Amino acid sequence: MSAPLPRRLAPGATLLLVVAVCFVATPQLSGGSLDLGVTILCYLAIAQAWNVLAGFAGQMSLGAAAFVATGGYTTALLMARASVSWIWALPCAALAAAALAALLSVPLLRLRGDYFAVGTLAISIATQALISNWQWAGGASGLTLPISEVPSGGRLFQLAVVVAAIGAAVTLYVRQSAFGLRLAAIRDNEPAAAGLGVAVFRHRLAALLLSSAITGLAGAVIAFQFIVVSPDGIASVNWSLNAVLMTVVGGAGTVFGPVLGVMVVYYGLTRELQDQQTFSEVIEGVLLIAIVRFTPQGAWPVLCSLARRLAGVRPVKPAERAGSATSTAEPSLEIV
Amino acid sequence: MNADVLVAGVLTGGLYALIGLGISLVFGVLGLMNLAHGEFVIGGAYLASVLVIGAGWDPLLVLPLAMLAMGLLAYPLQRFLLTPLLRGGKAAPLVATFGLSLLAQALFQGAFGIDPKALTASYADSGFSLFGIRVQTIYVIGFGLTVVLCAVTHVVLTRTRAGSAVRAASADPGTAAILGINVDRVYAFTLAGAAALAAAGGVVTGIAQSFSPTSGLPILLTGFAVMALGGIGSVSGVLAAGVVLGVLQSVSVALFGGGWRDVVVYLAFFLVLSLRPQGVFARKAAA
Numbered sequence: 001m002s003a004p005l006p007r008r009l010a011p012g013a014t015l016l017l018v019v020a021v022c023f024v025a026t027p028q029l030s031g032g033s034l035d036l037g038v039t040i041l042c043y044l045a046i047a048q049a050w051n052v053l054a055g056f057a058g059q060m061s062l063g064a065a066a067f068v069a070t071g072g073y074t075t076a077l078l079m080a081r082a083s084v085s086w087i088w089a090l091p092c093a094a095l096a097a098a099a100l101a102a103l104l105s106v107p108l109l110r111l112r113g114d115y116f117a118v119g120t121l122a123i124s125i126a127t128q129a130l131i132s133n134w135q136w137a138g139g140a141s142g143l144t145l146p147i148s149e150v151p152s153g154g155r156l157f158q159l160a161v162v163v164a165a166i167g168a169a170v171t172l173y174v175r176q177s178a179f180g181l182r183l184a185a186i187r188d189n190e191p192a193a194a195g196l197g198v199a200v201f202r203h204r205l206a207a208l209l210l211s212s213a214i215t216g217l218a219g220a221v222i223a224f225q226f227i228v229v230s231p232d233g234i235a236s237v238n239w240s241l242n243a244v245l246m247t248v249v250g251g252a253g254t255v256f257g258p259v260l261g262v263m264v265v266y267y268g269l270t271r272e273l274q275d276q277q278t279f280s281e282v283i284e285g286v287l288l289i290a291i292v293r294f295t296p297q298g299a300w301p302v303l304c305s306l307a308r309r310l311a312g313v314r315p316v317k318p319a320e321r322a323g324s325a326t327s328t329a330e331p332s333l334e335i336v
Numbered sequence: 337m338n339a340d341v342l343v344a345g346v347l348t349g350g351l352y353a354l355i356g357l358g359i360s361l362v363f364g365v366l367g368l369m370n371l372a373h374g375e376f377v378i379g380g381a382y383l384a385s386v387l388v389i390g391a392g393w394d395p396l397l398v399l400p401l402a403m404l405a406m407g408l409l410a411y412p413l414q415r416f417l418l419t420p421l422l423r424g425g426k427a428a429p430l431v432a433t434f435g436l437s438l439l440a441q442a443l444f445q446g447a448f449g450i451d452p453k454a455l456t457a458s459y460a461d462s463g464f465s466l467f468g469i470r471v472q473t474i475y476v477i478g479f480g481l482t483v484v485l486c487a488v489t490h491v492v493l494t495r496t497r498a499g500s501a502v503r504a505a506s507a508d509p510g511t512a513a514i515l516g517i518n519v520d521r522v523y524a525f526t527l528a529g530a531a532a533l534a535a536a537g538g539v540v541t542g543i544a545q546s547f548s549p550t551s552g553l554p555i556l557l558t559g560f561a562v563m564a565l566g567g568i569g570s571v572s573g574v575l576a577a578g579v580v581l582g583v584l585q586s587v588s589v590a591l592f593g594g595g596w597r598d599v600v601v602y603l604a605f606f607l608v609l610s611l612r613p614q615g616v617f618a619r620k621a622a623a
Binding site for chain 2 (some may be wrong): 054060062106107108110111114115117118119121122123125126129130132133237241244248252277278279281282284285286287288289292293296
């Protein structure tokens, strides 16, 4: 990349600063806002993971719930059945979700576009149905984590901050690296990318594994927060749906889109309209339709261009941007 | 394992084929994965429930009305929302149908409540004996209806002028438009037709089982499974796939118990999708 080193490090430094501020501020926060924070951060991590897979790599997944459930159930089973401490359960959750993704990648990555979306949807429903029938994991009524062993309050919040920060770091990496450029190339024109020497399968697999691991981590944190993991809770299709909704509303394929989307959807809709769930769902549906109809790129890019116009900055023409992107991309597109 | 189980599977499969037919039609002609198809089905059942539960009509009398109403609702949806989106890209229409599905679920919940409903009819639970095999009347009716609607769809697509226009728009929308076919209207009629088929499936489902605002998703997935198995745009393939799926499900329920009925469908769906994305019963690759 052509940007000077300090500028390339700035986003990472900002992220570290945000994490540090959250850690320092933790003791000041009340129990209620910590809990709310955990919820929002988990949504954020899942939305970012989805953004890596769908926004940057162009693989529309409707199966985030399968990986949330895998992470959550791995944690719950390890802690409740094998008395593993949460510190070890957490990386195991990420590994298990990635392992499931690796297992499914063989059939799944043969699918493109809409087929991929429906295939992932089928996986998430199949996972939910399998868990409901799995008596050792509690069947339909679910499994309770050993409550004294589970991190809670401030520690859980800090854990959620770290998980969301990992999601953000991966997003930043994908945004800035040659790896991300190659993913975007596959997304925009797969045959052309393959022709230029991009290893299509390996890159799609990498995006799927990264995204699933982060989703699995978020699933573990959700299990800590819920205490009880059940097919209707942690394996609910709603996780997949919210990931899509939040990212698309905020802006898929951008770094700040998911952050904005989570805030708008969760804080603006789900929470404010908690007492009128039907109404909130109506608004969510209409919002989703309106966004793809009128601003398909999401709210964040629109806000950015508005801000630029207000500041009197000449908007960057797409052609110029594309030109600069190719010139920076060329040296990094090695044969892989 | 006995003949009852197999026949019950075949008959249930007819209903699945009816649901899959609309999905297959829309994907074949428009290239659109309609994530709101399950809500079209449930919507048909809810629309029928207004007259059946409210006014005491017979569900099968209401069925054509429900089909018409769903068709009328779907036409503007395609014409003014989905067709413009289809020009934009692949993800937008998919997300839009997903938004429609959320919206429809919320509207069902607001208008009809979350309690499960059923369309009451004298033949809902009754059964009779056919060559010594016990069958449920409603599933026999449903199977007959599916065969009729599949035949009608096939004839319309292959023997009428409108059907030619649909096939032309499906094969090459650009050329079809140059030849004077109003592609936008063909698209809207296709979704309307699919919605009408969905409503028919919904009414039969509503008589045979109970339904609630969230029943759409499993129905949608069963429909996708049928499409994946049957191949896109093949009416006879869809019918065969529905029957295979129905038999598979009822055999696995008989062997492993009721909890596994959905697992089997989704796993079969996923296997077919990954091994033969063009469908088991399709001769030429459409994917």
